[in-house]
Amino acid sequence: MMFEYEEDEDPMELQKQEELTHHSTDHSGSPQENPFRFSYDTGKRAASMFVTPSSEDLIAYGTKHLLDSPTAVQRSLVLNATTSLNIDCDLSSDEDLSPTTQRKICFCASQNPIETQEQGLRPAKSTLTVSFPYHQHQITEDYTISAEIIGIGESGKVMACYKKDSGEKFALKVLRDSVKARREVELHWLTNAHENVVSILDIYENTFDNVKCLLMVVEFLEGGDLLSQFESQDSIPYTEKKVGEIIRQIGNAVMYLHDMNIAHRDIKLENILCSGTGDNCIYKLGDYGFAKRPERNVLMESPCCTPFYAPPEVLGRERYDKSCDMWSLGVAMYILLCGYPPFYSMKGVALSPGMRSRIANGYYAFPHEEWDCVSKDTKDDIRCLLRTNPSDRLTIHELMATPLVTGEPIIPGKQVTTAIAIPGAEESDMEGGVFEGFIAEEEEIPEINEITDTVGEILTVPKSVRFLRDGVKAPRLHSIQEEVGRAMEIMRMGHDQVYVKNPTSSCNNLFARRRAIHLSIPRVHC
Numbered sequence: 001m002m003f004e005y006e007e008d009e010d011p012m013e014l015q016k017q018e019e020l021t022h023h024s025t026d027h028s029g030s031p032q033e034n035p036f037r038f039s040y041d042t043g044k045r046a047a048s049m050f051v052t053p054s055s056e057d058l059i060a061y062g063t064k065h066l067l068d069s070p071t072a073v074q075r076s077l078v079l080n081a082t083t084s085l086n087i088d089c090d091l092s093s094d095e096d097l098s099p100t101t102q103r104k105i106c107f108c109a110s111q112n113p114i115e116t117q118e119q120g121l122r123p124a125k126s127t128l129t130v131s132f133p134y135h136q137h138q139i140t141e142d143y144t145i146s147a148e149i150i151g152i153g154e155s156g157k158v159m160a161c162y163k164k165d166s167g168e169k170f171a172l173k174v175l176r177d178s179v180k181a182r183r184e185v186e187l188h189w190l191t192n193a194h195e196n197v198v199s200i201l202d203i204y205e206n207t208f209d210n211v212k213c214l215l216m217v218v219e220f221l222e223g224g225d226l227l228s229q230f231e232s233q234d235s236i237p238y239t240e241k242k243v244g245e246i247i248r249q250i251g252n253a254v255m256y257l258h259d260m261n262i263a264h265r266d267i268k269l270e271n272i273l274c275s276g277t278g279d280n281c282i283y284k285l286g287d288y289g290f291a292k293r294p295e296r297n298v299l300m301e302s303p304c305c306t307p308f309y310a311p312p313e314v315l316g317r318e319r320y321d322k323s324c325d326m327w328s329l330g331v332a333m334y335i336l337l338c339g340y341p342p343f344y345s346m347k348g349v350a351l352s353p354g355m356r357s358r359i360a361n362g363y364y365a366f367p368h369e370e371w372d373c374v375s376k377d378t379k380d381d382i383r384c385l386l387r388t389n390p391s392d393r394l395t396i397h398e399l400m401a402t403p404l405v406t407g408e409p410i411i412p413g414k415q416v417t418t419a420i421a422i423p424g425a426e427e428s429d430m431e432g433g434v435f436e437g438f439i440a441e442e443e444e445i446p447e448i449n450e451i452t453d454t455v456g457e458i459l460t461v462p463k464s465v466r467f468l469r470d471g472v473k474a475p476r477l478h479s480i481q482e483e484v485g486r487a488m489e490i491m492r493m494g495h496d497q498v499y500v501k502n503p504t505s506s507c508n509n510l511f512a513r514r515r516a517i518h519l520s521i522p523r524v525h526c
């Protein structure tokens with residue numbers, strides 16, 4: 001077993017809620033055809049059940065921005081919604097709410113929005129019911145679902161759909177209804193007014209084959225995800241200017257989330273969507289599958305993130321907070337500036353013991369070939385984001401004030417960065433889990449195999465340092481996706497199955513060593 005983990009929800013409560021959700025019947029009372037499995041013909045319009053929400057149910061968060069200048073899309077979502085899903089959210093304390101956040105809290109989707117607005121920004125009740133508006137009639141009444149697959153993620157396919165009245169193309173994400181799915185939709189909905197967050201057009205609750213689903217229609221971003229865009233030009237590093245622009249836009253979205261006390265927890269290039277491919281591209285944050293709003297002053301525990309982007313506290317099962325997003329932003333910046341991730345398994349698996357240890361210790365390098373042309377300031381920003389102690393990391397507000405993001409002139413990189421081996425590091429088989437450590441220092445480059453550390457001790461440079469120094473590229477990011485996907489499944493919150501390799505048929509170095517030590521493990525011919 002690769003990981004053990006605890007959920008930060010009460011598992012019994014979660015299961016109870018999941019059961020309730022799955023067993024609840026469709027409000028229309030009639031079994032509905034699954035448009036994603038069979039035909040896409042809408043057939044006869046089913047009578048929608050209009051649920052009249054109570055006044056509490058109608059209280060929802062939105063943004064001031066949303067109320068000030070609702071886009072047609074947002075207005076349509078608010079006005080056309082027929083009912084709301086409810087999630088409790090504790091707002092009893094003012095402590096963590098910055099004035100900006102408080103300004104953003106408003107009530108939308110109300111039967112009487114104006115009246116609700118006039119009541120002020122904060123309700124008298126300490127526990128609010130937070131809602132998002134959704135339709136209960138069949139999505140196929142409004143949209144034609146295409147067989148075109150826009151993307152494939154952990155939670156399934158993202159399909160193309162076309163609005164029937166306008167013919168406009170959108171992306172459709174189908175989620176099996178669950179507490180986690182509702183949280184994803186809820187938190188996405190809360191923040192979707194931001195220009196750097198993928199906009200939600202419509203949300204449906206439909207039942208197919210007795211399975212209740214949430215269907216999210218979101219704007220279609222023609223440029224696809226940033227990883228695909230980056231790889232389509234052979235992962236050639238972006239300039240600092242371009243990376244600064246991407247981080248400025250995505251950082252804006254992250255700042256918006258963090259100010260609302262929401263952690264995204266899955267920031268990665270695949271979840272940054274691009275409006276196009278040109279210079280005026282708008283970058284948007286999507287996929288709130290792991291987003292979470294922790295209770296006040298309570299740190300989160302459930303594992304999330306993709307191994308490449310996972311900070312030490314996530315892998316180490318320590319409690320963590322929004323600062324895990326800052327680590328992931330550091331990893332994303334690093335990849336865009338050089339073309340490979342700062343932490344990876346030397347054998348191309350998703351998360352080897354060696355990789356885990358390097359993450360835990362914050363051991364990575366800025367190899368000369370790609371990094372000498374990057375400014376010291378930018379490398380320092382990355383160092384400050386990839387600090388192993390979450391409280392030492394840059395906050396989003398600090399990151400947004402750096403010259404890279406503000407666009408102030410930065411001194412181009414020319415200083416030589418050298419990797420220095422950490423005492424105790426040794427060359428060894430990577431999967432076995434002996435770890436290389438190195439820290440970046442501004443120094444002359446010493447001989448490749450001998451580096452003197454700060455106390456004058458001669459250290460052997462481990463294989464991985466040479467690997468990086470020789471300019472050997474890490475495996476292409478997509479090529480190890482299957483392993484990454486499996487590791488993600490294991491790490492992800494709410495996942496209840498752990499992938500265990502079959503000891504009678506699996507064959508790799510680690511197994512071979514363990515077989516040699518533990519005779520009880522069946523031997524196989526590798």
Ligand SMILES: Nc1ncnc2c1ncn2[C@@H]1O[C@H](COP(=O)(O)OP(=O)(O)OP(=O)(O)O)[C@@H](O)[C@H]1O
Pocket residue numbers: 150151152153154155156157158171173198218219220221222224225270271273286287289
């Ligand atoms: N609105 C959109 N416009 C264009 N492409 C999209 C859109 N939404 C998603 N995609 C594509 O589909 C892929 C998967 O989407 P998404 O991340 O939402 O799914 P997921 O199942 O939650 O994935 P994961 O959890 O693995 O990140 C994205 O990486 C992107 O390539």
